[in-house]
Amino acid sequence: MLRVGCRDLFGYGALDEITSELSSLASAALDTAYRFCLNLLKSSYGAPYYRDETGALKECTFVVLGMGKLGGNELNFSSDIDLIYLYQSDEGETRGGDRTYTLYEFYCKMSELITKAISANTEDGFVFRVDLRLRPEGQNGPVANSIASAMIYYESWGETWERSAMVKARPVAGNLSLGDSFLKELEPFIYRKYLDFTTIEDIKEMKLKIDRELALKPGMWDVKLGSGGIREIEFLVQATQLIHAGKDKALRERNTLKSLQKLKDKGLLTHEDHETLAAAYRFLRTVEHRIQVENERQTHKLPAKAEDIKRLAKRCGFMELADFKKALEFHSGDVERLYDGIFHEPSRSVEDVPPEVIHIFSPEADKDEVVRRLSSMGFEDTEAAYRRLDALREAGPSSRLSHRSRTALRRLAPRLFLEASKSPDPDMAIVNLERFLNAVGAKGGFYSLLLENPKMIRFLAALFGTSEFLSHFLIAHPELLDTLLRADTVTPVKRKEELGLPEVSAQLTTIEDISLETELKVSLEEIRTRYGAPFLSDGSEAVISVIGMGKLGGGEMNYSSDLDLIFIYSGGGETKGPKVITNQEYFARVAQKVISFLTLQTREGYLYKVDTRLRPSGSAGTLVSSLDAFMAYHRESARLWERQALIKARCVAGDAEFGEKVARSIASVVYNPGIDDEGRKEMCHLRERMEKELAREGPERYNVKSGRGGIVDIEFTTQFLQLKHGTELVGLRNPKTLDALKAVFDAGLIEPEDYSALKDAYLFLMKTENRLRILHNISTDQMDLDAGRLAKLARRLGYESQGADAPGDIFLRDYRSHTEKVREIYNRIVVRGQ
DSSP states (O other), X not given: OHHHHHHHHTTXXXXXXXXXXXXXXXXXXXXXXXXXXXXXXXXXXXXXXXXXXXXXXXXXXXXXXEEHHHHTTOOOSSOOEEEEEEESOSSOEEEESSSXXXXXXXXXXXXXXXXXXXXXXXXXXXXXXXXOTTSTTGGGSOSEEEHHHHHHHHHHHOOHHHXXXXXXXXXXXXXXXXXXXXXXXXXXXXXXXXXXXXXXXXXXXXXXXXXXXXXXXXXXXXXXXSTTSHHHHHHHHHHHHHHHTTTOGGGOOSSHXXXXXXXXXXXXXXXXHHHHHHHHHHHHHXXXXXXXXXXXXXXXXXXXXXXXXXXXXXXXXXXXXXXXXHHHHHHHHHHHHHHHXXXXXXXXXXXXXXXXXXXXXXXXXXXXXXXHHHHHTTOSSHXXXXXXXXXXXXXXXXXXXXXXXXXXXXXXXXXXXXXXXXXXOHHHHHHHHHHHHHHHTTOTHHHHHHHTOHHHHHHHHHHHTTOHHHHHHHHHOTTHHXXXXXXSOSSOOOOTTXXXXXXXXXXXXXXXXXXXXHHHHHHHHHHHHHHOEEEETTSOBOOEEEEEEHHXXXXXXXXXXXXXXXXXXXXXXXXXXSSOOBHHHHHHHHHHHHHHHHHOOBTTBOSOOEXXXXXXXXXXXXXXXXXXXXXXXXXXXXXXXXXXXHTTXXXXXXXXXXXXXXXXXXXXXXXXXXXXXXXXXXXXXXXXXHIIIIIOOBTTEEETTTSTTSHHHHHHHHHHHXXXXXXXXXXXXXXSHHHHHHHHHHTTSSOHHHHHHHHHHHHHHHHHHHHXXXXXXXXXXXXXXXXXXXXXHHHHTXXXXXXXXXXXXXXXXXXXXXXXHHHHHHIIIIISOO
């Protein structure tokens, strides 16, 4: 410390060198204290152990995070060191001590020992003062937290000031890699992907609180906290980082001077403003050092006595006090001007709400009048809507709301309610809105986030009034609201007019393909560990291919679609491992494991329902087939409908080379021979049975898929032409209905008007099915013809009233028009064979 102080006073080291050396000294002291206390504690408590995800017993580790100036490598001579103590796992205990202690007990004790070792006053003084108030829950929280509990705290309760503090967080002692991985995982909380303008308001409020506290303690100017002081530079930097560093990782810097340079490099500070702030920071920090170095006083205020301030001026290199005061006024004035330029600009706010909506939120509003207005706004259960409105008037479902959060929610509630009334189903929207606010609870950042993003308010209301499926998911995970606002997610979000139904189906199919490939890989690894690798009789390793059928094979997945799967392996043989089994048994176990992973019911639900009845001999057949057995079955025993189903077969997971071989083999039995007149009649008979037994249409309901003129009519028409002409025209061999239909048209097998009618109807019906499934979160194709339900479905599909015509009536006319055209084309091409 003496060496560093002398280098500073005699100008042998620049500011950033001095602060870095002080920070390194603190880090070294902490690491030494950590190692000493760990060994001391082990001798009495024993060593701390936990079990990792594989069940292996491992010694638990611990990290000390340096915050504030220590984290930024810019420590003062008399700075406190702000620390957070974290340990690796919640689950575990000590072994080898006088008794068993939980990891929580062990690491809380160790944290107390480290704190005492560093900060306790002895005959030689103390090393550093320690401040633990930045830890989760502050003074009310445990002295040490597990990584998992800290993550839960920040994701659930973290406020803007904690995000700001975490900008400077740095592992300084203990297991540094553990600290690095924690901070990496915490990045989405610290640096949000959207432009978080609420941050400015929050930091302004933080600074105003400091100003109010200073006003209660009049005296000389505070170099750190006063107007134009160091804290304003730090707040300015951190606010800009929190706003922009979510998108630009290059701005994620702990050190203030380096951060200023990066802000300039990225065009967020002008060259002049950068030079001004950097010079002011160096000057003010130097003054702060000179104040504290005299008697190691923990103060940032200028001395009150004339002689003391004269000595301070000389320690800062000024022989004349007037010159020193002039420099102080110059630099602090520059900082104050730039700070005010950012923090005194008004932030964006939620759009204005019509007076009539404001009125119904008034506690003095007459209930009968409000109920009548709710009815006119589209609510059917007006009493229930009124009760929820009454709860929103009280500004939130939770008594834990802070004053600021309650104020934000009072501003937000009328806009949320208004947008809910505009949704396809206002009653459902307001129920889901209430559930969402209950889920958010006291996490006020969500309210501020919505206030700054009016488009997100409209989106949420539309979602809550459109889909129970997606609403349930978002309510269970409100933190995903941040993800929905990101502009640079892995899959780019497209404009609504660009994101058509085929693209939605393709993205849902891609998710399934990735899930299935992952589950297959894990299953193969697990079964291989038990039984070794499977081999063919020629000595080569046997492999498997998973064939997707139906919507999966056609790349036409919808919400709640089942997975139709067939498992085919390359041939007979046996494993070479701890226990020898046949390839048939081996791949059957693999398939069972895959199905188990996909269908396992968890707290979050399950991935997919799986249907394997399209395999040879259906439910009576073996779960997996060798390629030879599969081909023999389809050459000798398969019925026409099984050939027809294989049109949509696609290799979705497994060995790629073998999958191509399977695809070629399947094509050889599907398209050779073609389909004769008897086959055409058999297709018609199957279609009649589906319409009668599955669709069950009547005066009260239609079936979008199996009903008259529905999706199946389009698929059968396309597949009949594929079977009839696919032997010669290889280009028709496509599992995707729309692509196959286009190929049929390009080959001149249907007229342009028929192609347009079938394509338009297919997109219309698939979109309708999509809305039915996304509403109910079940695999349904039934469309209720009740006027009220039909109207809600129509609004979900984008229909609006046109004069005297209600949305439901317009939609029903379109539905009947499409299905009548489809049935006419189906009858002409398939039934009559024209």
